[in-house]
Amino acid sequence: MNREQLPSTLLTSLHVSYIQNLGKSTDDLAYHLTAHLRLNAIYWGLTALFVMGHPDALEKEDVIQYIQSCWVEEAGGFAPHPGHDVHILDTLSAIQILVMYDALDRIDIPRVVKFIVSLQQPSGVFAGDSFGEIDTRFTYIAINALSLLGCLDQMDRDGAANYIKQCRNFDGGFGRCIGAESHSAQVFVCVAALAILDRLDEVDGDTLGWWLSERQLPNGGLNGRPEKLEDVCYSFWVLSAMSILHKIPWIDAEKLTAFILSCQDPEKGGISDRPGNMTDVFHTNFGVAALSILGYPGLVDLDPVYCMPAHIIEAKGLQKGWKNLQRRVE
Amino acid sequence: MHNVKRVHLSPEAIAAKKLREQSKIKEYLALTDEVVAKKKSNDWSRDTLDLTTRILRINPEFFTAWNYRRNILLSGIFPERYRMTHPKVYWIWNHRRWCLENTPSGPEGNLNGWRQTNWDREMFVVDKMLDADSRNFMAWDYRRYCLVNMPVPRPETAELAYTTRKIEANFSNFSAWHQRSKVLSSLWASGKLDSSKSREDEFELVRNAMYTDPNDQSVWIYHRWLIGGGDDKAILDREIGVIQELLDEQSDSKWCMDSLVHYKRLLLKNHSSSLDVASLQSECRELLGKLRVLDPARQRRYEEIGKISYISVVQRYSNDNMAFLNVQGHRPFNISFNIASTLAVAGRTTTA
Amino acid sequence: MDSDGEGAFQVxxxxxxxxESITAAALAKAGVxxxxxxxxxxxxxxxxxxxFEELIQWQTSPRPGFSSFSRSGDLIEQPRAYSISLAPSLIxxxxPLIDALVxxxxxxxxxxxxxxxxxxxxxxxxIKAVPGSKEDIFKNKDISLVDKRRLMRFLMFAADDFEGKKELEGSRRFSISRVPSDYPTLPALHRLRRYLRSAGRYGxxxxxxxxxxxAGEIAQGFCRTAAVSGAVYVLGRDIESITHSESSHVxxxxxxxxxxxxxLLISSQSSPNSDASDEPPRPLDTAVIVFPPSSLSPGGSTTVSATALLTGEGTMSCPRGKWILYLALPLPDAEGSPDPRTLLAPYLDAVLALGSDAxxxxxxxxxxxxxxxxxxxAEPTPTAGTTLEIAPPHIAPSSLPPVLPLPDMGDAAAVHAEAVFRAALAVLGIDDEDEHQDDEARWQEFLASDGNA
Structure with missing residues (x-):
């Protein structure tokens, strides 16, 4: 692909219509094959829209009703799609969307809290559902969700922090579970979880900052682990943790910005993992989120701990001491 | 989507694709509806198990069907086996794990028989997965899980040999170095391996890798683990010498310089009483200056480290500022200016 | 044979x-x-x-371009289980050859x-293994640390696009151990680059x-592809005569x-020729052993490298427990008529000694x-032989390089075939307009025709 043909500015209106059209592609097989991600996808799309300054681009009432249709009464949580099973991932997505729409009153908060708290294991880590898969991702999800619901005190916070601490590796990073290799996405969830718990003393900021800064490749993109390829989604995972550690200046923001912009589809909108690849709403959101952290002009501030609009988190009194780059003026 | 090339289709081609997909969508949605309906009616039959097999072949990400499958299996239908055609789907690894944990006991006299057979097969599958993609972290996690939980454990030395093979096949495989660090930590802690001798072997191994390809960061990260907190001054001195020699041969090596700075700072931190602090400081400063030019993307990090080095000197000599200035004698004014600005930065960093 | 019953062909x-076989497949697929x-x-x-029997037969009838045959006997067990190559070679x-094959x-x-x-x-x-990759060098216990760095740096240079780099200036000073000292630097670097870029693709x-x-089996594979596209094959018949009318060869x-x-007639002037010899043993199934000048004394050459290619059961060219060993040595000067047995016997003994047991x-x-x-x-490019207006065109494919170095022959055949194919299309007037681009497209079409089937 010719470098000159790659986009160098954010194609906001294309991305807005790309996200708006996602829910309308019911004649596309891929749409149905991704039903298990539906609530996540709405959260990703909506967050990107908020950050791009188009919070009203989706039909709010339709979205809320869809979330309600994903409620699983027996379990007290949310499934990704009606008829599917409950999972902590989708439960967080539902909460995040409702927070952005200021509509938490539409769900049974005490039951949701009970469901989430029930997933904490004796070791302190959280499971994703009743079948018991554990992962530091789920711990972050639980902490994020409970803090948004104002019920953080109902879980064992020390236990959770202690488990995360045991996942820390000598390179400063964190893995999925005890013994696992450091991975940028797990670094994000562990550092953000510790930030919410006010336990950042468990992070070796200089070592982790070093490891994170070495994720940047000569083309500007970031990878998830040493000697791997770059990918737009890692832009967010890495930047989020760096913002929390006040280390974003340790990488070349300009080159990263150019890399993310080069991954846009200039015809149909959306952002992909690498230039020239198929776009999806996941990479679109994390690309836009990363650009916001990098101070890209015209975007709304993003809270890197929650991956939600900063003003909403601030209004709830949950803002932590992260440090994004100053927003540039066009 | 990960690793899927964007294709530009004409409107006609898109229409044709949609038409082709019509029947598939119908079929898939009918299958989904059937699974959801049977699940609702608590149908735990063999036929339904086969039904979940069909839908998961089409869409292994449909985790609800995995859950359903587990409930059917719990109701008493035999163990199962799968081909791993989707090595990056979380749910499949998760399901394999569940199956292992829920394997019934074997016949009397060989209670672990069935389990051991299953676990051995799992290790075989994991080996195959890691042959296909040696960085698949789900496979590595699963491997660690199997090693810990096998009814008849494998010796850890066998796992050490496995990581040697993986590293010899491709030493950019940081996953294998990581695993090696975990296995060695455990062997050293249990006393099954003499840690000082074995550590020397590791230095030898990693030295060969760093001379072969000094740009490979997995090697340097592992070396940093071997050095650890830098308590052993003799090892630090020797490794600094080895890296300096490599830098002399490969004068543009960023990782040589970055590691030298790190290890020299460890010397300053842990062993400063027996060192020429000033010259080490100035060596670090010089290296950091070169790194700023060589690796501009991370220049701010090198600047901050440089400032932190000053601070540690300031703290050491805080009772005798003149001594410090004498040590740095050649450009005292400039230096003190730096100290002032650095302290300001440090103040901001620590209070933030 | 010919479905039209006329015996009339374009080519x-x-x-x-x-x-010829690659060319035939390409032409047949292009509809010729x-x-x-x-x-x-x-x-x-x-x-x-x-x-084995065909080899004896081949040696018994006179072979232009070959001489000084000698052999130890006419019998061997399981003679049909051997496939002995007249052009032992590596891919x-x-x-170009692997691209065409795939x-x-x-x-x-x-x-x-x-x-x-x-x-x-x-x-x-x-014998010492030739390190061909980063991992080989990493594992090697004979190379010092500093030499590892220097070797890697040189190999990285050689694997890259080195043309025009300043290191090449005064390149006569380069000495590459595997080639004779008077071997020109640039071709040696090209060879090395191909070696380095080939490692890791399939292993x-x-x-x-x-x-x-x-090579023989691959030629047959291309012939089969040609036949599937309608080419007519006649094997085992002597050509009694070739006559030329105004517009055709008969x-x-x-x-x-x-x-x-x-x-259009496509034929090389000379008849079959080649170079081969053979022998058994050793624990490896396949290997290449290069004998640098002066590495074998007494008896070995002091000026040129000899090459041994060992093929075993895994190449399907001999029975289990048997091996074929090809030895080849270039003759720098054609002085008199040296005895091949005298020249190669020391190398044969040396290879056999490597397989010694009790x-x-x-x-x-x-x-x-x-x-x-x-x-x-030895002309490098094919020539469309339209010497006079009345003579119908004739193309003689360039002869292939000699058997050494082993990896050269097959790729040269693929390159020559493409050149002949293009020249043939031009002669036949199949593409009128943008000649070059059209040829390119047709060749690519041939290459891609059923690769993914």
């Missing part, structure tokens, strides 16, 4: 050597009406793979295996070898009812030696 190719004939009863011509894992789908007709080891013989009578080794004698074949005619070195079951003389037609 007749004579000889089923590798170049092709007849492909060979006087031998087997495919492959100068690059054929012969059974680099990256290059993309045309011909690779599916045959099996391949990687060469397990590439080694250099040392004066101490042992650690950069070279493949085809089953059943490699070929009469022995014991063949009708003459064949064509507007009973001493293994003994050859059969051995044969001969000289291959350089081809007189």
């Amino acid at each position: 007749i190719l004579v000889g089923t050597g590798l170049t 009406k092709v007849a492909h004939i060979d006087q031998n009863p087997y495919y492959g011509a100068r690059e054929a793979s012969l059974s 680099p894992s990256n290059g 993309a045309s789908g011909v690779s599916r007709y045959g099996g391949f295996r990687l060469i397990e080891r590439v080694c250099v013989y040392t004066p101490s009578g042992t 650690a080794s950069p070279f493949l070898i085809g089953h059943y004698g490699s 070929l009469r074949l022995a014991d063949f009812p009708e003459p064949l005619s064509c507007s 009973d001493g070195p293994p003994t050859p079951l059969f051995s044969t030696f001969y000289l291959q003389h350089p081809s007189s037609t």
Whole structure:
């Protein structure tokens, strides 16, 4: 692909219509094959829209009703799609969307809290559902969700922090579970979880900052682990943790910005993992989120701990001491 | 989507694709509806198990069907086996794990028989997965899980040999170095391996890798683990010498310089009483200056480290500022200016 | 044979050597009406793979371009289980031949295996593996740390696009151990680059070898592809005469009812030629051993490198527990008529000694030696032979490079075939407008035609 043909500015209106059209592609097989991600996808799309300054681009009432249709009464949580099973991932997505729409009153908060708290294991880590898969991702999800619901005190916070601490590796990073290799996405969830718990003393900021800064490749993109390829989604995972550690200046923001912009589809909108690849709403959101952290002009501030609009988190009194780059003026 | 090339289709081609997909969508949605309906009616039959097999072949990400499958299996239908055609789907690894944990006991006299057979097969599958993609972290996690939980454990030395093979096949495989660090930590802690001798072997191994390809960061990260907190001054001195020699041969090596700075700072931190602090400081400063030019993307990090080095000197000599200035004698004014600005930065960093 | 019953073709190719066979497949797929004939009863011509009996037969009838045959006997157990190559060669894992094989789908007709080891013989009578990758160098215990760095740096340079780099200035000073000292630097670097870029594609080794004698079997695979696209094959008939009318060549074949005619004849002037010798043993299945100048004394050459290619059961070219060993040594000066047995016997003994066990070195079951003389037609590009207006066109494919170095022949055949194919289309007037682009498209079409089927 010719470098000159790659986009160098954010194609906001294309991305807005790309996200708006996602829910309308019911004649596309891929749409149905991704039903298990539906609530996540709405959260990703909506967050990107908020950050791009188009919070009203989706039909709010339709979205809320869809979330309600994903409620699983027996379990007290949310499934990704009606008829599917409950999972902590989708439960967080539902909460995040409702927070952005200021509509938490539409769900049974005490039951949701009970469901989430029930997933904490004796070791302190959280499971994703009743079948018991554990992962530091789920711990972050639980902490994020409970803090948004104002019920953080109902879980064992020390236990959770202690488990995360045991996942820390000598390179400063964190893995999925005890013994696992450091991975940028797990670094994000562990550092953000510790930030919410006010336990950042468990992070070796200089070592982790070093490891994170070495994720940047000569083309500007970031990878998830040493000697791997770059990918737009890692832009967010890495930047989020760096913002929390006040280390974003340790990488070349300009080159990263150019890399993310080069991954846009200039015809149909959306952002992909690498230039020239198929776009999806996941990479679109994390690309836009990363650009916001990098101070890209015209975007709304993003809270890197929650991956939600900063003003909403601030209004709830949950803002932590992260440090994004100053927003540039066009 | 990960690793899927964007294709530009004409409107006609898109229409044709949609038409082709019509029947598939119908079929898939009918299958989904059937699974959801049977699940609702608590149908735990063999036929339904086969039904979940069909839908998961089409869409292994449909985790609800995995859950359903587990409930059917719990109701008493035999163990199962799968081909791993989707090595990056979380749910499949998760399901394999569940199956292992829920394997019934074997016949009397060989209670672990069935389990051991299953676990051995799992290790075989994991080996195959890691042959296909040696960085698949789900496979590595699963491997660690199997090693810990096998009814008849494998010796850890066998796992050490496995990581040697993986590293010899491709030493950019940081996953294998990581695993090696975990296995060695455990062997050293249990006393099954003499840690000082074995550590020397590791230095030898990693030295060969760093001379072969000094740009490979997995090697340097592992070396940093071997050095650890830098308590052993003799090892630090020797490794600094080895890296300096490599830098002399490969004068543009960023990782040589970055590691030298790190290890020299460890010397300053842990062993400063027996060192020429000033010259080490100035060596670090010089290296950091070169790194700023060589690796501009991370220049701010090198600047901050440089400032932190000053601070540690300031703290050491805080009772005798003149001594410090004498040590740095050649450009005292400039230096003190730096100290002032650095302290300001440090103040901001620590209070933030 | 000819469904039209007229024996009239657009193109007749004579000889089923590798170049001709690839050309035939490309032309047939491009819709050209092709007849492909060979006087031998087997495919492959100068690059054929012969059974033991065919080899004896081949040596018994006179072979232009070859001389000084000698052999240890006419009998061997399981003679049909051997496929002995007249053109022992390797296929680099990256290059024109492998591209043609994969993309045309011909690779599916045959099996391949990687060469397990590439080694250099040392004066101490042992062999050392040639490090061809980062991992080889990392693992190697004989190279010092600093040399590892220097070697890697050199290999990185050689694997890259080094043309025009300043390091090449004064490049005479370069000395590369595997080639004679007077070997020009640039071709050596190109060879090295191909070696480095080939490693890792199908495995650690950069070279493949085809089953059943490699080149001959591959030629046959391309012929099969040509036949599927309608090319007509006639094997085992002598050409009684070739006459030229105003616009066509007419070929009469022995014991063949009708003459064949064509507007374009593609044939090399010389008849089958080649170079080969063979022998058994050793624990490895396949390997290449290079004997640098002066590495073998007494008896070895002090000026040129000899090469040994070992193929075992894994190449499907001999029975279990047996091996074929090809030895080749270039003759720098054509002084007199040297005895090939005298020249090669020390190398044979040295290789056999490497396979020694308690009973001493293994003994050859059969051995044969001969000289291959350089081809007189060494022009690099094919020539469309429209010398006079009345003569119909004729193309003679360039002769292939000699058997050494082993990886060169197959790729050269693929390159020559493409050139012949283009020249043939031009002669036939198949593409009127943008000639070059059209040829390119047709060749690509041939390459891609059923590669993904």
